[in-house]
Amino acid sequence: MGSIMMRIELKINGSTMSAEVDDDTPLLWVLRDTLKLKGTKYGCGIGQCGACTVIVDGQTARSCSLAATAAVGLEVTTIEGLSANGDQFVQKAWQDIRVPQCGYCQSGMIMAATALLGKKLFPTDEDIDREITNICRCGTYDRIRAAIHAAANGRT
Amino acid sequence: MNTDRRSLLKSIAAVSAGVVFPVTMTGCRVADPKPSDSVELFSWVVMMPDNTVRIRIPQSDIGQGVVTTLSQVLAEELDLKWSSIRPEFFDPLTNLKRNNVYVYTCTESSWSADRLFNPMRMAGAQIRQMLLTAAARRSGFDVADLRTEESSIILPGGGRQSYAEVASAASHIAPPHPSRVKLKDPADYRLIGKPIKRLDLVPKTTGKLEYGIDVDLPGMLYAVVQQSPVYGGKLVSFDEQAIAKMPGVVGVVRIAAGPCGLNGPLADGGEDYGMDDAVAVVADSFWRARKALLALPIEWDDGEFAHTSSESIMADLVSRAGRPQPVVREAGDFAGSIGRAHRVIEADYSYPFMDAMPLEPINCTAWLNSDGLQVWASTQFAQEAHRLAAVTAGLPPERVQFNLPYVGGGFGRRCQNEYVSQAVQIAKAIPGKPIKMIWTREEMMARGYPPPITISRFKAGLDEKGNVIAWFNRVISGTAPDQSYGPARLPHYVPNLRIEYARVKTPQPFGWMRGVAFTQHVWMNQGFQDELAVAAGRDPVDLYMDLLDEGSVPTDLKGRDVAIRRIRHMRAVLKRVCQIADWETPLSQGRGKGVSVSDFSYWDTYHTGTASSVVEVTLDGKGGLRVDHVYVVMNCGRILNPEVVRGQVEGSIFWAITTALYGKITLKDGRVVQRNFQDHNVARLATACRNIVVELVESDDHPAGVGEDAVPIVMTAMLNAIYDAGGPRIRSLPLSDHVLSFRKQDGSDALPGKPSGNL
Known part of the structure; x- marks a missing residue:
């Protein structure tokens, strides 16, 4: 009710993409259903679980709780933007440590880890605990922690 | 009862060997149809012209890795080249037509390895024999002189024939009887027991893996549902006009309460707990459907549980714990021995309702058109989902295609397929368009399938040396199948023991939470x-x-x-x-x-x-x-x-x-x-x-x-x-x-x- 439909231009993974959206539509649903970037997942819709995590101007954002209109003019990176073949250094660490089980949360986890590693060369366990609040129901936390350290150490 | 081998024999007899069945699409690779010169062998594998091999995975992958582990099992006996394997999920309709050729397709009870280890080894070994026989006929050598390695037949003198080359001929050869098939010595295993990386590891780090919620079809609409907020409640009315003019809204669908399918095979304790009335708003996007549903006035009749709470249920269980309940295990003389005990200890333990909360929200896509019904859903029990979809649509099963995608967490919640019935009811009301129904997280939490709320009252007697000489446990739980094994199937044999167990009806249906x-x-x-x-x-x-x-x-x-x-x-x-x-x-x-x-x-x-x-x-x-x-x-x-x-x-x-x-x-x-x-x-x-x-x-x-x-x-x-x-x-x-x-x-x-x- 009361929302206005508008056309917006978003900068996503280095490309400019255009979408017609209601002005209150969360970025998540524009990514998934309008732009067909389905690697970003819906989990809770209230910014708790982090399955929808993307990077906006270098900072993590819960895309379920950010209106797409608010991302206009900002650089948005989704899981699809990290690499063409899964060989970005965090993705590779995730593969080496064999983190995923069902895999549903891992796009968000990898985005959160990428943002953390963008801010800190060698995040401590405490940094990880504080910065990565995403939920994994399969319980891959131990490997997520190991993969973040491995990614930091293996970065060239 | 372990019937793996025997039921496989039965299902083998039921499948006419040598027939190449029509290619079916499964959710694993919906957009990736097989070329016409691919060859299906014995229902389990499809040999592709480029010598890659599709292995049918007769289970859901909910994160437990069956796509990889079950491929290891079959590929071991079939001597497949690991990098040539392309797994795909089984097709429930094929399984139905071929009399349960996939042996065990419900993904519950941590049973995949237990129930499929023998059938899939045997299937791999039988298919290998079929390929060897075909290669022998073609080359003029005896089967005994041939061996297999890395998806190829090795001829005496070192010549090779790829599996793909002989697959067509092999498909006309009857599978050997299992009694005449020799399985590998475990000492020779090169796949089973090895820490092989998951076949789906990379796409699980790139966002490219498709779960049910990622299904995307041309002209697709979206549905969001609200079920009775009280378990057992009834829908009285809703005011469709209030949201009719909201942007993108296509319609409001009344979803009827009723049976929603078994949550496991009957023999394993499966039950149909039924589902309640629901309302779905259909729109051209999820966000618009969700907004419209929030704005839709709905009146509910809350029914018999309108005033029930965890507190009132627990008070009832505690009161029942004060009275004798049916005895499920007894030994010696508890009443006499407790009187002789040096020390008597008592305690009440309790367990609340819980929720499995898999991270992928419940969803199902259904598309009813003149060709029949297509359904996609992340489920742990695709066979039952297929049956339920057909029953709900009023179609014969052969006109329903069920596509099983990857599952973003199961933990028992997705043994229940009530959402498949809901999506099919929506598709029936709005035919001709694919409709993806997604539950919000709020809806998931409101409508979970919990383990039963439970009270467990203990009384035990110790002798002077601190040995347990008497053990009493009275358990009363909410709605659940018979779970008396919990208190009764103890591994120990206290000489004087009495276990009592009873259940009462509680509002929520039961779920097999991890x-x-x-x-x-x-x-x-x-x-x-x-x-x-x-x-x-x-x-x-x-x-x-x-x-x-x-x-x-x-x-x-x-x-x-x-x-x-x-x-x-x-x-x-x-x-x-x-x-x-x-x-x-x-x-x-x-x-x-x-x-x-x-x-x-x-x-x-x-x-x-x-x-x-x-x-x-x-x-x-x-x-x-x-x-x-x-x-x-x-x-x-x-x-x-x-x-x-x-x-x-x-x-x-x-x-x-x-x-x-x-x-x-x-x-x-x-x-x-x-x-x-x-x-x-x-x-x-x-x-x-x-x-x-x-x-x-x-x-x-x-x-x-x-x-x-x-x-x-x-x-x-x-x-x-x-x-x-x-x-x-x-x-x-x-x-x-x-x-x-x-x-x-x-x-x-x-x-x-x-x-x-x-x-």
Whole structure:
């Protein structure tokens, strides 16, 4: 009710993409259903679980709780933007440590880890605990922690 | 009953050999049809012209890795080149037409390895024989002179024929009878037991893997549902006009209550709990459908549970615990022996409703058109989903195609397919368009399938030496299948014992949440045993070892060999975990450790792992708790892939920590109080234990399930550790309802026999 439909231009993974959206539509649903970037997942819709995590101007954002209109003019990176073949250094660490089980949360986890590693060369366990609040129901936390350290150490 | 081999024989007889069946699309690779010169062999594999091989996975992959482990099993006997494998999920319609050729397709009870190890090895070996026979005919050599390697036939002299070259001829050869097929010597395994990386590992790090929620079809519409907020409530009316003009709204659909399919095969205790009335708003986007649903005025009749709450249910269970209930196991003379006991200990334990909360929200896409019905859903029970979809649509099963995508977490929730019925009802109301129905997280939490709320009353007698001479346990639980195995299928044989078990009807239907009744009762049983050890001044390991006494098993017991094997396995893993956890060494003030051991033996021939855990915790005295170390030793028979098994154990550890810390769903006025993760936390990195040691026992036994075994023992060890650290005795969950300060020195706040509340 009361929302206005508008056309917006978003900068996503280095490309400019255009979408017609209601002005209150969360970025998540524009990514998934309008732009067909389905690697970003819906989990809770209230910014708790982090399955929808993307990077906006270098900072993590819960895309379920950010209106797409608010991302206009900002650089948005989704899981699809990290690499063409899964060989970005965090993705590779995730593969080496064999983190995923069902895999549903891992796009968000990898985005959160990428943002953390963008801010800190060698995040401590405490940094990880504080910065990565995403939920994994399969319980891959131990490997997520190991993969973040491995990614930091293996970065060239 | 283990009928793997026999049922496979039966299903083989039912499949006419040599027929190339039409290619079917399954959810694994919807957009990737097979070329017309691909060849299906014996329902299990499809040989592609480029010598890659599609393996049919007859289970859902919910994160437990069956796409990889079951491929390892079949590829081992078929001598496939690992890099040539392209797994795809089975097609329920094919399975139906071919009389259950895939043997076991419900993904529950950690059964994939147990039930499919023999059939898939045999299928691989039979197909290999068919290919060898075809190659022999073509080359003029004897079969005995040929061998196989890396998806090729090797001829004498070193010539090679690819499987693809002989596949077409092989498809016309009858599969050999299993009695004439020799399976590999395990010593020669090059895939089974190896830590092979998951076949879907890379796409699970790139966002490219397709789950049910990612299905995308031309012209697709979106539906969001609201079910009766009170279990058993009825829809009275809704005012469609109020939202008719909202942008993108296509319509409002009334979804009728009714049967919603079994949550497991009947023989395994499957039941249809039915579903309630619901309303769906259909729109051109999820967001618009959701907004319109929030704005839709709906009137409900709340029905018989309108005033039911967790509190009123628990009060009823407590009152029933004061009266005799049906006896499910009895030995000796409990009443007489308790009177002779040197010490009598009593306690009430309780367990709240909980929710599995897989991270991929419930969803289903359905498309009804003149060709029939197409359905896509992440489910643990695709066979039943297919049947339910056909029944709901009023179509013969052969006009319904069910596509099984990857599943973003199951944990038992997706054994129930009620959402498939809902999506098909929506598709019937708006035919000709594919419609993707997605539940919000709020809807998921409001409509979970919990383990039953339960009270467990214990009374035990100790002799002068601290031996348990009498054991009484009265359990009353809410809606559930018969789970009397929880209290009754103890591995030990106390001479005087009585177990009573009863169920009452509670509002929610039951769900097979990871760990099921073992999580409830292993904790309650061994929490109480830990109390007995403390009362007797004994080390709990010493008490467990005494209870796990082969000599105590009655000589005339039916299944005595099983009982003895259980005891031996448990003693072995318990002994080992105490070694690696350095059990004997005491911890400093404020720290404590607990121990637990169990198997998952629901009944005599249920193949199960055996596991033991030691957990160390620290209490900060201000209510703070830290889980410092978790040790698990597990014997799960033959290990198909040690890295996959380790992942399952690690996952079970965090499942146990979440269950202990936060696991609780509260009913008030028939409604679930918790709305989303802000009301129901789960373990995250900050709460996750950083020091985990998992040791897997090498074994040649038949592979056993590993998806749940570590849940009950880790939770039990963790809760016992809190007491050992000087904290309160935990007799109810979750910990977030307790104050974890240190006990008073006089013990006045820790007396056994005082049931803890907090429900």
